[in-house]
Amino acid sequence: MSIHMSSKKPLLSVRDLVVEFNTERGLVRAIDGISFDVMPGETMGLVGESGCGKSVTSLAILGLIPSPPGRITAGSIQLNGRELVGLPESEYRKIRGSEISMIFQEPMTALNPVFSIASQMTDVLSRHQKIRGKQAKNRAIEMLELVGIPSPDKRINEYPHQLSGGMRQRVMIAMALSCNPKLLLADEPTTALDVTIQAQVMEQIVKLQHELGTAVVLVTHDLGVVAESCQRALVMYAGRIVEQSPIIPLFKNPQHPYSAGLMASIPRIRADKIAELPTIPGTVPDLLHLPKGCRFAERCQFSDDRCHQEQPKNQTKDNREVACFHPCGEAS
Amino acid sequence: METLQYTLRKLVTGIPLILGVTLISFTLMVHFGPDKTYDLLGKNPTQEQITEVRHQLGYDKSFVVRYTQYLKELATMNFGYSDSSGEKVSSILIRTMPVSLALILPGFVLGNLFGVILALIAAYHRGHWIDKIIMGVSVMGMSVSFLIVIIAFQVIFSSSQGLDLFPVRGWDVYSFTDYIHYVTVPTLASIFVSLGYNTRFYRAVIVEEMGRDHVRTAKAFGAHPIELLFKSVLKNSLIPIITRIMFSIPLVVISGSLLLESYFGIPGVGKVTYDAILSGDQPILKAVVGLTAIMFVFTLIINDILYKVVDPRISLK
Ligand SMILES: Nc1ncnc2c1ncn2[C@@H]1O[C@H](COP(=O)(O)OP(=O)(O)O)[C@@H](O)[C@H]1O
Ligand SMILES: [Mg+2]
Numbered sequence: 001m002s003i004h005m006s007s008k009k010p011l012l013s014v015r016d017l018v019v020e021f022n023t024e025r026g027l028v029r030a031i032d033g034i035s036f037d038v039m040p041g042e043t044m045g046l047v048g049e050s051g052c053g054k055s056v057t058s059l060a061i062l063g064l065i066p067s068p069p070g071r072i073t074a075g076s077i078q079l080n081g082r083e084l085v086g087l088p089e090s091e092y093r094k095i096r097g098s099e100i101s102m103i104f105q106e107p108m109t110a111l112n113p114v115f116s117i118a119s120q121m122t123d124v125l126s127r128h129q130k131i132r133g134k135q136a137k138n139r140a141i142e143m144l145e146l147v148g149i150p151s152p153d154k155r156i157n158e159y160p161h162q163l164s165g166g167m168r169q170r171v172m173i174a175m176a177l178s179c180n181p182k183l184l185l186a187d188e189p190t191t192a193l194d195v196t197i198q199a200q201v202m203e204q205i206v207k208l209q210h211e212l213g214t215a216v217v218l219v220t221h222d223l224g225v226v227a228e229s230c231q232r233a234l235v236m237y238a239g240r241i242v243e244q245s246p247i248i249p250l251f252k253n254p255q256h257p258y259s260a261g262l263m264a265s266i267p268r269i270r271a272d273k274i275a276e277l278p279t280i281p282g283t284v285p286d287l288l289h290l291p292k293g294c295r296f297a298e299r300c301q302f303s304d305d306r307c308h309q310e311q312p313k314n315q316t317k318d319n320r321e322v323a324c325f326h327p328c329g330e331a332s
Numbered sequence: 333m334e335t336l337q338y339t340l341r342k343l344v345t346g347i348p349l350i351l352g353v354t355l356i357s358f359t360l361m362v363h364f365g366p367d368k369t370y371d372l373l374g375k376n377p378t379q380e381q382i383t384e385v386r387h388q389l390g391y392d393k394s395f396v397v398r399y400t401q402y403l404k405e406l407a408t409m410n411f412g413y414s415d416s417s418g419e420k421v422s423s424i425l426i427r428t429m430p431v432s433l434a435l436i437l438p439g440f441v442l443g444n445l446f447g448v449i450l451a452l453i454a455a456y457h458r459g460h461w462i463d464k465i466i467m468g469v470s471v472m473g474m475s476v477s478f479l480i481v482i483i484a485f486q487v488i489f490s491s492s493q494g495l496d497l498f499p500v501r502g503w504d505v506y507s508f509t510d511y512i513h514y515v516t517v518p519t520l521a522s523i524f525v526s527l528g529y530n531t532r533f534y535r536a537v538i539v540e541e542m543g544r545d546h547v548r549t550a551k552a553f554g555a556h557p558i559e560l561l562f563k564s565v566l567k568n569s570l571i572p573i574i575t576r577i578m579f580s581i582p583l584v585v586i587s588g589s590l591l592l593e594s595y596f597g598i599p600g601v602g603k604v605t606y607d608a609i610l611s612g613d614q615p616i617l618k619a620v621v622g623l624t625a626i627m628f629v630f631t632l633i634i635n636d637i638l639y640k641v642v643d644p645r646i647s648l649k
Contacts, residue, residue: 062552068459097553104552109545114567114643123563124553159644175553 009081010037011215012061012183017075019053019060022068028287030056032239033075038183043209043216045226045233045247047262049284052236054219058185061217062102063092079183098128101176105188107168111160117144118156121175128179143174147204166197170204177208184209187219202229223266227251235259238285238295245320255322257300294324302326338640342633349632351403353625358402361621366612367391368415402618406626411619416607421615424604425623431503432589432600438515439522440584444577446523447530454531455538456561466531473528478521482595485521501597518592526584530576537572541565570642578635582628 019031031053038044046054059065061077063084077084079099084092096102104110112120121140126132131139137156144152147170160168169189176184186205190198206229209216218230226233226247233250235243235258243256254260261280282299285291294312297303304325312323369385370377377385386392390401405411411421454466488494498517505511541547542565550564589602597603601620608616640646 064548064551093554093556095554096551102552104545104549106545110549112546112550112564112568113645115563116644123550123555127554161645172549 008039011040011080012038012217013076013078013081014057014061015076015078017057017060017077018073019056019065019070020073021070026288029290030070030239030287031060034236034239034241035075036234036241036244038215038217040182041209041213041215042232043206043218043230045230046217046219046236047221047223047226047233048236050221051284053239054236055187057236058102058187058217058219061183061185062096062100063087063089064096094128097124097176097181098179099181100183100185101179101181102185102187103169103172103176103189106192107165107172108192110172111168113160116157116159117163117171121156121171121178124175125178140174140178143178144171146177146208147171147174148200149174164197165193166201169193169197169201173201173205173208177212177214180212181214184214184216185219186216188221189218190225191220191222198225205229223251223262235262238290239287240295240323241321242296242324243320243322245322249318249320253328255320255327256296256324257302257326258296260328261299335637335640339633339637342636346629346633349629350626353629354403354406354622355399357621357625358399358618361617362398362402362614365614365617368612368614371612402622405618406622412615414608414616415613416611421619424616425601425619428599428601428604431505431598432585432593432602434505434511435503435515435518435592435598435600436522436584436588439519439526440581440588442519443523443526444530447527448534448573450527450531451534451538452561452566454535455542455565456557458539458542467535470528470531473524474532476525478525478591479595481521481524482518482591485517485524486595489517489520503596503598503600514596514598518596518598522584522588522592533576534569534573537569538565541569544568567642571639574635574638574642578631578638581631582624585627586624 014037015035016033017031017035018029018033021028021030034053034057036044046057048054056065056070060072061084065072072085075085079095084095087095111117118137118140121143122132122136125136125139129136129139141152141156144156149155149167149170155163155167160171163171169192173189184205189205190201193201202225205216205218208214218226220226230247232244232246234241235250235256237258243250243254243259245255250259251263254263258280261278264278265280280299285295285298291297291308293306293308293310294300294303297307300307307325310325312325314321314323315327368389369382369391372385372389373381383392390398393401409422413420414424417424450466450470454463457463486500490496490498490500498513503514505514538561542560546568547560547564550560555564586602589600590606591602592598593600593602594606604616605620607613608620
């Protein structure tokens with residue numbers, strides 16, 4: 001169970017979620033029993049190396065795991081107490097884009113190249129808000145203005161290829177927020193953009209999140225972004241959550257050796273010069289051949305026999321959860 | 333307005349293309365083609381007679397002069413008179429071309445239309461038994477040769493052993509009812525033959541498009557699968573679909589009408605061409621080959637214009 005500062009009810013509540021993919025090489029368990037909550041209006045980071053299951057987690061929440069080959073095989077996802085796993089498609093469609101929205105990583109390909117921005121945005125509005133024609137277009141222009149697109153009344157008639165990557169991602173954000181969702185899933189929203197644009201787009205997301213009170217799950221492998229914009233973060237490793245914690249203690253005092261490794265590898269201004277940025281030795285285990293014990297044990301400097309034999313359970317302490325036998329390297 | 337400009341520019345760039353294509357076909361057909369000199373002469377001709385006839389036929393002129401002459405014929409649509417019937421080539425074409433068009437068009441349009449529809453159905457039910465049945469039948473349809481289909485359909489629809497509903501051969505068309513009467517069996521045959529290929533191709537195109545990121549985006553924004561198919565996917569798939577349709581036109585017109593017209597005894601361009609090849613009727617061949625080249629270039633141009641209409645990314649430059 002997750003722990004929260006307040007007694008407010010969570011907006012999204014994920015419990016023991018398991019997602020499996022049927023691949024040619026065998027059954028891959030991409031998500032292995034993760035649990036977390038997202039509170040209304042909060043920004044939660046979801047970090048971890050590529051392939052650890054961040055995108056699969058966000059797709060699972062939207063009910064968009066490509067099937068076949070994928071499937072949610074266990075667990076529950078509740079939005080405001082309503083179970084989403086097993087929800088009929090027709091019901092799920094009403095939620096997608098209206099209660100939960102998603103922004104994708106690749107603004108180049110995520111928009112339809114042969115329809116104008118106006119057409120794509122008004123489609124969403126007429127689908128969920130039942131507004132059409134001029135009214136829908138005006139609302140779309142308003143949204144574009146809100147995300148900082150200059151002369152939105154002209155840009156709205158353009159096609160995606162006429163916009164820069166940053167502008168396209170702004171369009172995605174505008175589209176995602178146009179129906180006032182309660183939850184925004186942002187899957188590496190700035191990874192594909194130029195560094196200078198990244199900051200602007202992130203700023204925009206944070207600003208709107210404050211203004212509109214939308215809860216955001218920010219998927220990223222950029223810990224700098226998490227530090228700046230999130231109140232809380234989950235650290236994922238090989239399909240599991242290894243640590244979840246409020247942001248300040250996570251950065252100051254990471255509990256899981258993997259989190260500690262991630263923190264150490266952030267480039268920053270240091271008092272003493274170091275020759276090379278520390279990296280975590282080794283590679284992520286193959287999901288088809290997972291170790292018996294802790295999945296990080298292979299790469300962990302603190303691991304002992306027990307770590308290799310037994311899977312660590314979540315331990316809760318001071319609003320933080322960590323799945324490790326030796327949190328912060330302490331001997332058990 | 334922009335599209336009009338684009339069209340004009342495409343037409344201008346089409347001119348060198350027409351020159352190139354006609355040059356190649358002229359070289360192959362007229363320059364290396366049959367020499368009619370001895371057909372027109374009696375036995376043991378004298379050298380003067382030979383020179384005389386070669387002069388009449390224009391064989392003594394230089395290649396450039398003869399090619400220019402050919403271009404002039406093409407531009408004015410004046411190809412002289414048929415060697416075998418003596419009828420004016422242009423009036424033969426005016427008489428037979430509408431027949432060929434009327435014969436081929438329904439099968440061509442329906443074959444592609446049904447292909448796209450079946451492909452959409454198969455793609456929508458991808459992996460499902462509906463998809464498997466459609467694709468299985470398509471493969472079966474693909475593996476039967478056109479000739480066998482024609483003969484089988486004639487037996488089934490037009491013979492006394494079969495349904496005996498339509499005429500086996502001929503083209504006695506004076507009314508719409510006549511037209512339906514004569515066009516049905518050839519149309520069914522060409523649909524049958526093209527449908528398998530079309531369906532397979534279009535399904536592959538549509539399935540590929542369904543895997544694109546923007547389709548996932550539309551899904552994530554609550555689009556219904558039908559809307560995904562008809563809005564997100566179909567317009568994006570149109571480029572390869574148009575390309576296939578346009579590029580198959582020359583082939584369908586030539587081979588399709590040749591086979592259909594000879595097996596159904598229909599007096600179209602295909603039949604005329606076939607007879608002209610057998611008798612070495614050069615004026616007709618020159619006209620048909622030249623017009624085919626022009627048709628090919630025009631299809632390319634129309635193809636480019638349609639791209640522009642469908643895809644905003646294709647620039648005006
Ligand atoms: N469509 C798929 N088919 C098979 N396996 C998949 C598919 N999508 C994801 N996976 C598996 O899930 C794992 C996690 O993927 P993903 O969530 O995309 O990682 P990331 O954390 O980089 O977003 C991958 O390593 C892969 O094994
Ligand atoms: Mg990802």
